[in-house]
Amino acid sequence: MSRYDVVIAGGGLVGGCLAVALGQTGLRVAVLEAVASDAASQPSYDDRTTALSPVSRRILEALDLWPDLQGEITPIREIHISEQAGFGYTRMRADREGVPALGYLVPNRRFGQVLPQRLQHQPGLDYLAPARAVATRTTAHGIELTAEDDEGRQQLLKARLVVAADGARSVLREQWDLPLHEHDYGSHAVIANLTPGEDHRGRAYERFTPDGPMALLPTTGGRCALVWSVADDELHDVLALDDAAFLDQVQRRFGYRLGRFRQVGRRAHYPLRGHVVTQPLAPRGVVIGNAAHTMHPVAGQGLNLALRDVAWLAQLLAEAERRGEDVGHPALLQRYARQRQADTRLIMGFTHLLLASFGNRLPGLRAGRNLALKWLDIVPPARRAFMKLGMGLGTPLPALAAGCPLNREEPR
Ligand SMILES: Cc1cc2nc3c(=O)[nH]c(=O)nc-3n(C[C@H](O)[C@H](O)[C@H](O)COP(=O)(O)OP(=O)(O)OC[C@H]3O[C@@H](n4cnc5c(N)ncnc54)[C@H](O)[C@@H]3O)c2cc1C
Known part of the structure; x- marks a missing residue:
């Protein structure tokens, strides 16, 4: 039986980043990833392009991942929000706000080239792939996780903490019976x-149409990444x-x-279902990323929120390890859950508000929201408050978000 401090189930975008962050601590870590990183069916490192906030950039810089993504990063210089057949629009410009970029577009496949490579060579880390987490069992002093490979061979891993980063249909979240608020x-x-x-x-467009929002995001080679919300009954x-x-x-x-x-590439589609766990904790277990919350991509917030999950969890675990404390202790996990509550609520609320405001077809409301778009465009404090929320700056930030690696004392 192998022994670890932390076992992470899921080596996708979120589990992978957490594992890299824990590489800056003295903790012994294992990552289980169900699908090989180069498999066409890999669900995390697929054809999507993800919009990352400046805060997420700083986290990825502190993890020393940002330089490896270079060459495929497209800065967002301007965001343009409008409604089809509406008179109002809002423009947010990086130069007007005195920042180099409002966000960055990174292809998920690029993460897929970078993260598994990093994990395979990280000291103090065992990267097991393909291997899926199938069950956990708490014991007097720890937690045991059963892993299974593609041939059905099982292995028992012993840890002080199991982190479920196994995606929206998390097996561990189900097993731990964590209640969810769901939204279709x-x-x-x-x-x-x-x-x-x-x-x-470098301009990103968010266009609200009577059928749902449509985003066109700037990417490399002069192309744009389209994210188009299509009603279930029109998808076919x-x-x-x-x-x-x-x-x-x-x-x-x-x-x-x-x-x-002029041209369109291969199309892919994703069902849009939202959920959030009422409490992300189980005995010696915690859920993060898509396993804990998913939301409509209209505001491009899912991974940005999850990277702040990663940064806070890694920081609290690093502090506990420095003090010689148990990293699976309930008091520590409670601290994490309390820390993440406000940010999660704020971002889920922000996303729902955006959808609800533009989803209503009443003519009076349409005029009102177009006036609101115009107002945001010309009133800098209102625009900045809106941008602050979108950039994930609405709640206190962890050390990694200040660009400070966990093995250094002061922000650089
Ligand atoms: C169309 C679309 C556009 C989006 N755009 C943005 C955006 O612009 N900005 C943004 O911030 N967010 C965006 N998101 C959200 C973002 O994609 C998610 O937040 C992100 O994928 C979450 O990563 P994750 O690692 O938690 O989950 P996943 O990406 O689902 O990864 C889970 C991983 O766990 C593995 N796994 C599953 N079960 C097991 C098991 N039992 N054992 C071991 N491993 C397992 C899987 O193979 C996978 O690698 C978008 C989402 C969608 C659908």
């Missing part, structure tokens, strides 16, 4: 890369469209701000 958005996100007729100039028809008809539908909703779309 009744839609799917259809994603694809588009080539616009004009240079995107949208996926059946040929390239020209698909581009035509996007163009109708988006307009000609980027000229005429």
Whole structure:
């Protein structure tokens, strides 16, 4: 039987980043990842492009992951929010706010090239893949996790803490019987890369349409990443469209701000279901990332919120380890849960508010929200408050978010 301080179930974006963060502590860690990183079915490192906030950038810098992502990062210089057939719009510009960028686009596949590589060579870490977590059992002084490989061979891992980062359909969350608030958005996100007729100039567009929001995000090679919310009952028809008809539908909703779309790549789709655990804790267990919360991608917040989960959990575990305390102690886990509550509520609320405000088709409300968009555009304090929320600056930040690695005392 192998013994660890922390076993992380799930080596996707969130579990992988937590494992890298714990590499800055003296803790002995194992990561179990169900799917090989180069498999086409890898659910975390897929065709999506993720918008990261400046706070997430600082966390990834403190983990020394940011330099490895270079070459595929596209800074967001401007965000343009509008409603189809509406008169109002809001523009947020990095130069006007005195920051280098409002956010950054990174392809998930790039993370898939970087993170598993890092984990395979990290001292003090065992990276087991493909291996899935199937069950846990608490004992008098710890927790045991049963792992299973693709041939059905089982292995028992003993730890002081198990972190479930095993995604939205978390097996461990189910086993631990953690209650969830769930929400079905009744839609799917259809994603694809588009080539616009004009240079995107680092501008990200959020366009609210009567059918749901559509985002066009700037990426490398002059392309844009499309995230289009399509009602469940229309998904089949949208996926059946040929390239020209698909581009035509996007163009109708988006307009000609980027000229005429010329090309579209492979389409993929994701069911949009939201959930949040009422309490992310079990005896010697904690859930983070998609296992703890998922939300509509309209505000691009899921991974940004989860990276702050990672940064806070790693910081509390590092402090406990320095003091020689038990990293699975209930008091420590309670501290983590309390710490994450406000941020999680704020970001889930922000996302729901955005969707609810633009989801209502009443004509009076439409005029009101277009006035609100105009107001945000011309009133700097209102715009900055909105941006602060979107950038994850609404609640206190952990040390990693100040760019301070866990093995250093002071922020650099
Ligand atoms: C269309 C779309 C667009 C998005 N855009 C953005 C954005 O712009 N910005 C943003 O911040 N967020 C965005 N998100 C959210 C973001 O993708 C998620 O927050 C992120 O994927 C969460 O990562 P995770 O590691 O928690 O879960 P996952 O990515 O689901 O990874 C879970 C991992 O656990 C593994 N696993 C599963 N079960 C087991 C098991 N039993 N044992 C071991 N391993 C297991 C899986 O193989 C996988 O590798 C978007 C989401 C969608 C759907």
